[in-house]
Amino acid sequence: VLGGIFWLGAVNVSWSTFRTHTADVKTVAPQSVVPAPVLSSPPTMEASVGRDISFPIALDATDGVPARSIITVRGLPKGSKLSSGRPCDETGWNLKPDEIGDLHLVLPNNARGEAKLIVQLVAVDGAVITDTTTFLEILTNSADTKVEPTQTPVLGEHGKAVEEEN
Numbered sequence: 595v596l597g598g599i600f601w602l603g604a605v606n607v608s609w610s611t612f613r614t615h616t617a618d619v620k621t622v623a624p625q626s627v628v629p630a631p632v633l634s635s636p637p638t639m640e641a642s643v644g645r646d647i648s649f650p651i652a653l654d655a656t657d658g659v660p661a662r663s664i665i666t667v668r669g670l671p672k673g674s675k676l677s678s679g680r681p682c683d684e685t686g687w688n689l690k691p692d693e694i695g696d697l698h699l700v701l702p703n704n705a706r707g708e709a710k711l712i713v714q715l716v717a718v719d720g721a722v723i724t725d726t727t728t729f730l731e732i733l734t735n736s737a738d739t740k741v742e743p744t745q746t747p748v749l750g751e752h753g754k755a756v757e758e759e760n
Contacts (some may be wrong), residue, residue, distance in 0.1 A: 629655040633665070633715050633724045641701050642733045649676065649699040649728075651713055653691055662718045665689045669711045671732065673702030691715075705732045 632654045641647045651665065667676065667687045675681075677698035679689035689697070709732065714725040 628658045631655045631658045631715055631724050633713060633726050635711070635713050635726045635728045637727075638729045638731065640731045640733055641699060643701045643705050644703045646677075646698050646700050649697045651694040651697055653694060653715065656691065659691060659715065660717045660723070663691060663723065664716050665691060665694060666714045666716055667711055668714070669709050670699075671701055671705035671709050673704065675700045701732060706734065707732055 634652045634654070636650060639647070639649070651667075653659070653665070665679075665688070666682065667689070668685060670676075670685050670687060672684050674685075674687075676687045676689070677696070677700075678693035679687050682688045709730040711728040711730055712725060713728065715723040717723055
């Protein structure tokens with residue numbers, strides 16, 4: 595019976611407690627999310643002394659790179675040179691983000707062993723934004739490595755060495 599009364603409109607029910615005021619509702623667009631920059635370089639590289647090799651460094655998500663940021667390379671063997679940028683000390687180099695394309699490394703002739711290269715994107719206030727590491731194995735040229743032939747001396751009387759006759 596009650597349903598019929600509502601349906602016929604005999605009772606006017608106020609729905610004010612359920613009203614929504616769309617005029618007061620503001621639509622806020624979600625803030626755009628800027629991805630954090632990502633710096634990458636090969637995990638390992640081999641380089642011969644005195645030779646020019648490619649040193650691929652990539653910077654992705656550049657929209658998130660703060661203005662005037664630099665890329666630093668630390669741990670280079672003393673005397674190393676990169677094809678772009680400028681040296682910052684005996685084992686470091688600074689580059690602008692737009693200087694890393696087609697980057698080349700030249701090792702000095704006296705470089706030996708291994709080097710741990712730390713590549714960092716650094717903000718103007720000195721904060722490290724992102725970094726990566728490359729382990730560099732330094733190969734010597736065959737001309738740089740001289741192997742002296744060894745001779746076993748011929749021992750004569752009383753254990754003294756004597757010259758062999760040919």
